[in-house]
Amino acid sequence: MPLHLLKLCVGATSIDDLASWVAARRARAEALGETFEQKHTTRMLPKRAAELLAGGSLYWVIKGHIAARQALLDIRPFTGDDGISRCDLVLDQTIVAVAGRDCRPFQGWRYLAAADAPGDIEHLTGGAAALPEDMRRELRSLGLL
DSSP, X not given: OOEEEEEEOTTOOSHHHHHHHHHHHHHHXXXXXXXXXXXXXXXXXXXXXXXXXTTOEEEEEETTEEEEEEEEEEEEEEEOTTSOEEEEEEEXXXXXXXXXXXXXXXXXXXXXXXXXXXXXXXXXXXXXXXXXXXXXXXXXXXXXX
């Protein structure tokens, strides 16, 4: 079973907002003639990188809910110009909405076991996958989804 990461998506208000941010970065890179690679830089290098790269994803917490995921493609450690070690989490550009659940705020990232990871939204039944994100969030908070 793959291991995943859980991370707050600071500043994003929705999955569409995250997707817009990624699209803007892609457009900017393409306008400069650069190859676009979706990355998230973090201070701490995951010690369980091999498990994460065996099919893991980065799950995004948006407005207090685990809302979406992006597959992890690579983990690249580097040292910044300031001499501080960091790593780039290289992500698949496809953002997959997940069934979600509430999540309290935390700093940095956390490991997320496959058994604890919410399923993709496409697996919801009864037409719930077609509902707007805000409505799904409200229905989850009421225990109806």
